Amino acid sequence: AQKVTQAQTEISVVEKEDVTLDCVYETRDTTYYLFWYKQPPSGELVFLIRRNSFDEQNEISGRYSWNFQKSTSSFNFTITASQVVDSAVYFCALRGNSGNTPLVFGKGTRLSVIA
Amino acid sequence: DGGITQSPKYLFRKEGQNVTLSCEQNLNHDAMYWYRQDPGQGLRLIYYSQIVNDFQKGDIAEGYSVSREKKESFPLTVTSAQKNPTAFYLCASRPLQGARNQPQHFGDGTRLSIL
Numbered sequence: 679a680q681k682v683t684q685a686q687t688e689i690s691v692v693e694k695e696d697v698t699l700d701c702v703y704e705t706r707d708t709t710y711y712l713f714w715y716k717q718p719p720s721g722e723l724v725f726l727i728r729r730n731s732f733d734e735q736n737e738i739s740g741r742y743s744w745n746f747q748k749s750t751s752s753f754n755f756t757i758t759a760s761q762v763v764d765s766a767v768y769f770c771a772l773r774g775n776s777g778n779t780p781l782v783f784g785k786g787t788r789l790s791v792i793a
Numbered sequence: 794d795g796g797i798t799q800s801p802k803y804l805f806r807k808e809g810q811n812v813t814l815s816c817e818q819n820l821n822h823d824a825m826y827w828y829r830q831d832p833g834q835g836l837r838l839i840y841y842s843q844i845v846n847d848f849q850k851g852d853i854a855e856g857y858s859v860s861r862e863k864k865e866s867f868p869l870t871v872t873s874a875q876k877n878p879t880a881f882y883l884c885a886s887r888p889l890q891g892a893r894n895q896p897q898h899f900g901d902g903t904r905l906s907i908l
Contacts, residue, residue, distance in 0.1 A: 684835075687833065711893060711894040713896055715899075720901070721881065721883075721901060721902045721904075722899055722900070722901045722902065723883065723885075723899040725896040725897075725898070728894050728896055730894050769835065769836065773893065773894075775893065778824060778843060778889050778893065780824075780826050780838050780841050780851065780897075781897055783828075783835045783836040783837075784835055785833060785834060785835035786835050
């Protein structure tokens with residue numbers, strides 16, 4: 679069975695602070711795929727990044743960076759110099775390699791960035 | 794522009810009434826999904842379909858029904874058997890050809906409330 683745990687339910691930071699959102703996953707598949715989505719107040723889910731299990735290279739995109747560590751089954755997301763527009767709910771998700779299965783989502787972390 | 798259209802944006806249901814949520818995509822995606830989102834619960838899978846005229850139950854299918862008569866359309870009916878239908882419903886799709894790391898694309902959601 680696949681499982682994604684986002685232990686942080688809510689986080690509040692002051693603008694320009696750095697913040698890390700944690701994601702821990704469980705799977706028995708040797709090949710799997712990890713995703714991060716952002717849900718702004720308007721409600722739609724916006725795809726941010728995907729990572730294959732066989733690619734442990736970390737990634738940086740502007741103020742966003744992702745740290746994938748297979749040894750600890752974690753795929754953490756860091757926002758540097760946070761801005762008010764970063765306020766949203768962030769979801770981590772997992773897809774195993776057992777056919778074309780749907781994504782399994784964590785419960786999400788609500789990030790509030792205060793000006 | 795290609796995308797996923799969910800309608801209506803807001804829907805109200807009376808006791809004992811069935812209601813249908815619409816989901817249409819023009820992305821030529823094979824797979825379509827319905828998720829339910831409750832506060833603090835993340836996204837939970839209701840039903841999904843990988844091909845026309847075929848669909849599978851997700852984790853919380855009781856009280857819901859779907860059909861997939863056309864590739865572009867995957868309507869969700871919330872039946873009177875669903876005793877707690879108040880939630881935010883999200884439809885998603887993705888292609889099945891190609892790599893399994895393809896992300897799911899989401900619509901803007903339908904918010905359903907009981908009158």
